[in-house]
Structure formats: C-alpha cells, structure tokens
Amino acid sequence: MLSCKKASALIIKRNDFLLTRKERIQLFFHLLVCDACHTFSRQNEVVSKVLEQQNRLPSNWQKEMSAVEELKEQIISGLK
Amino acid sequence: MPDKDSQIKEWVEGYTDELFKWASYKLPSRETAEDLVQETFMAAYQSWDKFNGESSPKTWLYAILNNKIKDYFRKEIRNIVITESRLLPENEENSFLDIFFDKNGTWKKEMRPQHWITEEEDLLDNSSFSRTLHDCLNKLPALWNKVISFKYLEEKKGNDICKETGLSSSNYWQILYRARLQLRECLEKNWFKK
Numbered sequence A: 001m002l003s004c005k006k007a008s009a010l011i012i013k014r015n016d017f018l019l020t021r022k023e024r025i026q027l028f029f030h031l032l033v034c035d036a037c038h039t040f041s042r043q044n045e046v047v048s049k050v051l052e053q054q055n056r057l058p059s060n061w062q063k064e065m066s067a068v069e070e071l072k073e074q075i076i077s078g079l080k
Numbered sequence B: 001m002p003d004k005d006s007q008i009k010e011w012v013e014g015y016t017d018e019l020f021k022w023a024s025y026k027l028p029s030r031e032t033a034e035d036l037v038q039e040t041f042m043a044a045y046q047s048w049d050k051f052n053g054e055s056s057p058k059t060w061l062y063a064i065l066n067n068k069i070k071d072y073f074r075k076e077i078r079n080i081v082i083t084e085s086r087l088l089p090e091n092e093e094n095s096f097l098d099i100f101f102d103k104n105g106t107w108k109k110e111m112r113p114q115h116w117i118t119e120e121e122d123l124l125d126n127s128s129f130s131r132t133l134h135d136c137l138n139k140l141p142a143l144w145n146k147v148i149s150f151k152y153l154e155e156k157k158g159n160d161i162c163k164e165t166g167l168s169s170s171n172y173w174q175i176l177y178r179a180r181l182q183l184r185e186c187l188e189k190n191w192f193k194k
Helices: A004-016 A021-033 A035-056 A069-079 B004-026 B030-046 B057-083 B092-100 B127-138 B142-154 B158-165 B169-192
Strands: none
Touching: A004 A021, A004 A035, A004 B169, A021 A035, A035 B127, A035 B142, A035 B169, A069 B004, A069 B030, B004 B030, B004 B057, B030 B057, B057 B142, B057 B158, B092 B169, B127 B142, B127 B169, B142 B158, B142 B169, B158 B169
C-alpha cells in the first residue's frame, strides 16, 4: 500500500508527467480509501486553476503603487 | 500616421502604469519590474515597423512584456541550475517533508488536509483568495516561486519546462511537490482558518 507521502507526490507529479501504469494503479487505490489525499488532490486542482487565472486576468486587486511618473521620464529619456 | 517618437511617447504616458502594475505583480522586485517595463518600450521602439495595428498597442506591449518576464524567469532558473550543486536543501529528505508526514509516511495530524468550507467554484474569481494565494507564493523559497511562476506563465508542462530551464525532471517535480505542500498549507492557515 502506498504511503500518503508517496501518494501526494504522485498527485503533483501527474500534473506534469505521465505516471507509469503501476503508479496510476497504486494511486487510484490509495485515493479510494484515503480522504486526506483525496482532499489534497482536489484542493491542488483548485489552486492550479487559480494560478492559471492569475496569468490571464490582470489582477482584479491592485497593490498600492507609488507614482510611476519618474519611470515614464526615465523610459522616454532612454529612448533618445 | 503619427511619427514614431510621438507615438511611443503617447504609449509611455498611456500604458506605463498598467504595465508596471502587472510586472510588479509577477516579478519578485520593483527594480526588475521597472527594468522590464523600460525594456519593453525600448523593444517596441526598435521594432516599431513590425507593429501593424492589427492588435491594439496595449495588447502588443503586453505581449512584449510577458516575453520579457518569461525570459527573466528562464534565465534566473538556468543560472541557479548551473551554479547550485544542490537544488533542494541539505538533508532535505528528512527535514521539509518531516513537517508534513510521520515516519510511516502518513499525514501528521496537524498537517492533514482539512475540508475547505468554501465551495471550489466560489474560490475561482475570488479576488481575496487570489490575493492570499499570491502572498503564499511570495513566501516560498525563491527558486520554488520562480519555477511555479515560470510554469504558469509559459503554460507548459514537465518536459518542456525542464528543457527550457535545464532542471532535471526529478528536481523539477520534487520542487513543485514541496512548493504545493507548502502553498496548500499556507492557504489553509491564512484563508480558511482566519
């Protein structure tokens, strides 16, 4: 039986790489019986989706940002 | 058609704010963000002839900036891969993962993932959750943060990311694994239990 440590590692690995047949089967049976790893897997899917979103949408919250006037001047003088 | 100089100046006036906000959101330091925004306008100036007006200037500038941000992360990761003999901390096998798992590899009671009370679909498009995630990303060790940032900017997976950065596949997913353990834990502490 796979440990939670190994199972959770495979859960992350499978986002990026194909698991071997043996790994897939072991993970499948582990997830059937392990609520914690099942939760870990679902939550990581949500996190992935939000990370993907953060790249497409300009952030809908904005950090306090000091004036960029200086930067503008610097850019314009750099173009000459 | 307006001349190149006055056109670019107009763009600098109009878009610097927004490009700089985006760059500082994505990049670890203000200085890097400033540099890359400046480089973006220089690149736009130099390849002005290639701008054909099919897309809006804003879209074009964003595309240039995003490429610069990706280049930055790619180079940073490559440099770390070349110069550091160890990408994971020493004795890491016993230290970092031991925070989460006992000696049998079972979740420690206090680290076991809890059910999150908010429905998944309510976490998407949730600016406060997104912000907490962003703060948690910034608490990761620098290399882990860069690897995640690069992966999601590139919108690519495993082997492609490894090819571009020079990371071995095992280093790459071991880094992602640790980063994901820490991120999830950070979200649970800072978002769900606050």
